[in-house]
Amino acid sequence: MIRNAARDDAAWIADIWNAVITHTQITFTTAPKSLTDIEKMIECQAVLVLQDRGGFATYGPFRSGPGYAATVEHTILLADGARGRGHGRALLTALEARAAAEGHHIMVAGISGTNDAAIAFHSAMGFSRVGHMPEVGRKGGVWLDLVLMQKRLGATASADAKPRDTV
Numbered sequence: 266m267i268r269n270a271a272r273d274d275a276a277w278i279a280d281i282w283n284a285v286i287t288h289t290q291i292t293f294t295t296a297p298k299s300l301t302d303i304e305k306m307i308e309c310q311a312v313l314v315l316q317d318r319g320g321f322a323t324y325g326p327f328r329s330g331p332g333y334a335a336t337v338e339h340t341i342l343l344a345d346g347a348r349g350r351g352h353g354r355a356l357l358t359a360l361e362a363r364a365a366a367e368g369h370h371i372m373v374a375g376i377s378g379t380n381d382a383a384i385a386f387h388s389a390m391g392f393s394r395v396g397h398m399p400e401v402g403r404k405g406g407v408w409l410d411l412v413l414m415q416k417r418l419g420a421t422a423s424a425d426a427k428p429r430d431t432v
Contacts, residue, residue, distance in 0.1 A: 378410025
């Protein structure tokens with residue numbers, strides 16, 4: 266059901282991501298993702314996909330610099346028909362296991378304050394709300410809050426964990 270992304274997954278991943286970028290305020294991103302952007306992400310980061318193309322999950326560095334090497338920030342996006350069927354839970358569980366196996370210690374979720382469903386989902390998945398930053402984003406003429414949540418992963422991070430390149 267869940268596998269590593271391959272280069273030929275880039276087009277449908279871009280379709281899901283660009284629909285969210287274009288039609289919602291759950292991401293602060295306003296520029297659509299190109300096929301090249303997604304292909305580079307697949308080459309440089311952990312990217313897991315649902316076999317049926319219903320969604321994907323990825324993570325990359327939380328911030329730059331060696332002091333943050335053991336902390337990653339993730340993205341999970343599902344196609345409309347895949348929501349509410351346990352796919353997000355399965356993707357996040359697999360993504361957490363992958364990050365822990367790579368020596369990462371903390372996983373962060375940066376969530377739009379308008380996305381109550383994502384906040385509830387992350388809370389149910391064991392993430393703790395650790396910050397709320399009012400009006401730090403703007404999209405479609407609307408100021409957006411950023412909610413920060415985090416979870417300590419099962420493995421203790423190795424001292425030499427290195428951040429991966431990001432797109």
